[in-house]
Amino acid sequence: MSPQAAIELPRIPVGTAFENLINWLRDNLGPLFDAIGLVIDTIVGALGDFLYEPSATQLTVLASAVIALGLLRQQVRLPVLITVVSYIALLVAELAGGVATAAIVQLPAPLFQWAMGLFDSEFVYPPLLVALALLLAVTALSFTTTAARSQWILAGGAVVALLVILLGEHTFGVPFDVFGVLLFATLAFAVAGWRLAVFALLGFMLIVSMNRWEEAMSTLALVLVATGAAVTIAVPIGIIAAYNNRVSALVKPVLDFMQTMPAFVYLIPAIAFFGVGQVPGVIATIVFAMPPGVRLTELGIRQVDKELVEAGEAFGAPNTQILRGIQLPLALATIMAGVNQVIMLSLSMVVIAGMVGAGGLGSTVYSGIAQADSALGFEGGIAVVLLAIFLDRLTSSVTRFSPAERARRRAAAA
């Protein structure tokens, strides 16, 4: 016998309220979301293109950046700063008013023919010229301001590598992905040592040979942008939470919510706000991947020995100085563990983001699922795994560059 009149709880329209909220936001803040979407889309697109097939200009700037970083490590600061600022000024002037173009027209053409021929450039391309000037400047600085042989090798190596890549790509038609793999291996060697370099070489070669390089680079761009945004938001929140117990108590359940809400659910409002494509993928990834960044930043700062903070206070240091000089450097290892987790979670979101047309390896896997094509799905999956391991090892060895570790190595050398 069924009960005649079951007592029914009144239905609370949580879902409807949420939907209404989204509609309201979309109607009233539409332009804002459009702007955010545009920015994210541009950045991810540009980064993806750069990683997949960088232009000669970009590669030249990259080589210059590597040399400039080396110079900074050799304590050459002011000349590098001046050079970089003048480069940016020149570039802006060129982009705004074609200053460099105007100047070049004044100069005799044969001067550039050779250099431009090298880059397979039919006409004189001013941004490339400005970048070459930058490269020349930092290389010259390397040989004039430092006596460190390591810096000479770095500068020479970067220039030679640049020439080899450009010649190989433009003159001999070697596809860039081969050099891309080599560059990743070099980065791995510089940051984490030869084991990861070998892994990167083999793993990325496999991705190239599976013909998934473009997708992999697109995914990497998405992960990097999402991680960058998540860390930029997470670290300050973590710092505030570490300082303020009330904020901490407030933030915790929000983070729990963000982390445990099924990731698919984020896609629905993200699509509502940003439409289909990379942007909702990035947004959902940021929301899903951010919590460990906040948690581990808070933990790291709270874990710093109280007596050390007290020492800072006892010597009259203001809070900002204690944060910058004591807490952040000592919490860096923990914060980096958080960043590492953010990256891992971002990668795990990639496939889900692929469902909303974020492209990259996610789309590969998703079409594998849709077509029941296990070969396609597995190849996409393996590529994700290789990327994940590479990024994980790379970021976990970045702590080698933390102030504490640097000081340790300096002391060991002394």
Place this chain on the structure above:
Amino acid sequence: MPPDQRARVVMAGSKPVPAGYRNEEETVPAVRVTDLYKVFGRRESKAVELLSDGRHRDEIQDLGVTAAVIDVSFDVKAGEIFVVMGLSGSGKSTLIRMLNGLLEPSAGTVEIDGTSITDLGHRDLRALRSKKISMVFQHFALFPHRSVLENAAYGLEVQGIPRPERRERASEALGLVGLDGWEDHLPEQLSGGMRQRVGLARALAADTDIILMDEAFSALDPLIRRDMQSQLLELQHTLGKTIVFITHDLNEAMRLGDRICVLRDGRVAQIGTAEEILNDPANDYVAQFVEDVDRTRVLTASSVMEPPIPVVDPSSGPRTALRTMRDNQVATTFVVRRDRRLVGIVREEAIGEAVRTGVTKLDNLVNDDVEQVSPETPLAELFHQAAETPYPLAVVDDEKRLVGVIPRVTLLAALASQNGSATSDEQTEPPEEEPGETGDGATATSEEEQQ
């Protein structure tokens, strides 16, 4: 040796008190603590009210508060080592943290050089800390990511001193604590004692007049701790810093402190010099506490020495000297100049011989090989010297003026009395030399300070 005691010693020698010592009472104290309370918990003011009515801190626990420091008042004079001693939980760490404003008092005031820090805003408080008070921590609190030099330079960095000067001054401070050549090492590469030296150098480099030391040597093993204590005394002697030192180790307190404040359950049990606390404990708690102290390390030459009577002038003849000795019934006497500088010692037999042979000058008769000790020398270190010579030990001050003598029998008597202060009355020591006697004036002042 506390300055006031030095003054007393000089008075015993019937010389005017040096100006520096006499004016001490009139100058502004480096640190003045008045009716200080610190209660942790919500109902602070109610708790302070009850505590000031004389309730014990355990009686007010149902308020949900913890009283750490209760009604503490004292002055620390400039250039003094003031030791706050108490067992764990006696509130000493809380107390020291209120001296530089790391903790805010529940009631009462803290004055640094006459300025009340309780009213200062954050900015002024920070400025005060960086310029006037530095601190040395129990577990060193060195920054692991900075080299020894950068650690030592931290206070200067906060003060905004440019890098080259910072490095120079920090290296100087490291040199003072004996860490030359360790500048580029990391704290973790150093032993415990060396780490605390870095902590000390960091405080010294900041060049503040006041240094707070929170159980600074407690984490070190005993041998190193002794070394560090000696070094601290030496540094304080040359640099003249005002030091507030926290410890739970009575021997350390006795060794370092010009004056000692004994804390019990947050309240002051007694304030006074080491000798006052040893010889005249204010209550059973303090008495029990000092029972096991090795008195020979605390009591100093000045507390057992006898007045240097008789003495003879080097210009006087052997006849005068002989008469002086016979009058006082002694076999030896010290020869001092008019300004009481010690020349040497003469023996009765030698003088008698000289008188018989008609020598008119003392010069050749004076034996200048006299064992000399300073008034601050602990008894423990006197025994060895006393064994080396048949003559009494000469107690001389910094200017080589004779301020007292210690015959062997006096030393033995002092040693005998060490076995228990209760039996000391039965000793044969001359009553006017009883240390408790000379300490009376200072005990009185310390009791005033307690109220």
